[in-house]
Amino acid sequence: MSASNGNRLTPEEINRYSRHVTLPEVGVSGQEKLKAASVLSIGAGGLGSPIGIYLAATGVGRIGVVDDDVVDISNLNRQIAHSTESAGQPKVETIRKRMLEINPLIRVDIYNTRLTRENALELFSQYDIIVDGSDNFQTRYLVNDAAYLTGKPLIYGSIFRFEGQMSVFHPHREGPCYRCLYSNPPPASLVPS
């Protein structure tokens, strides 16, 4: 993820990200790493919304979003990328619109499809980092396995009611994967719908 010449910051970008580039931990070189980076976000819902918005605002150069759902009014209490007027539209469309409103200098690629065993490896191989904001166990295990098989680090998070959990899985380098933690899904009848 080192910045090549094509990822040099323009004056416009230096200005937009000035509160980053003045941090010693980031600097111009760090912001160039962000510009050169690509991140794939799974889901444009409760987790995917703020993830997409923050990564866009931060200046991650290429962000992909996968989701096959459309916006429902009952999503709007928590899925903050979408708006009342976007009800009925594909979530990936409305989140891309919001991300580019905040930061038109990045690229947002959207996939209005369900993540499946057929498309996951091909999709993951095009990105540096995978972020999982999915809401079901089938997708969570698929994301974990596909991230491992393509050698990508995975940012994992899940929420239920008032509680949440998060970790980073990068078993090729160190540490466990999701299966090390939960080798099997809960029985289907215990999974809240």
Place this chain on the structure above:
Amino acid sequence: MATETIKLILGQGEPLIGRLMLYDSLRMQFRDVRIRKDPNCELCGENPSITELIDYEAFCAVELPAPSGQSPEELDAAAVEISAADLKSIIESGQSMTLLDVREPHEWEINRIDPARLTPLSKFEQFISELNREDEIYLYCYKGKRSLTALKQLQEHGFKNLHSLAGGIDKWAEEVDPSMPRY
């Protein structure tokens, strides 16, 4: 999660690798616990059995075995289910009947069907002694699944005249009472 992503890109700070962060918003507590690689992990362990993507629908569809001592007989749902329209005409006919709402109190607050009585499934056993075996008993829940569970419990106590609202109160709101709030 966005912050962890950015840290990985920048190579700054300590990522959550090997740690599980737990967040409890009601207590407003963050805790993190160490998590270890499982050497027997089927994916990233020493002898992995998963070397390509699998069928995740099948993998996640696994059910608990039925507890021993419980009758393996399945309930014939179709035989005890009643449609929203039929329940409505029975209520309107004024005939003697008992209508039980087996949802939880926070759901009862949102909507209910008159003249139902609230008997949550979580405490259902304690209401059974208060019911009359001779009554025609109609049960409903949100989508029609919990009411079948309650109905089965009543059957096991020897009740006979039992009915369950197919599709639950959600179906009722859709088909019979469009003015009812839905959730």
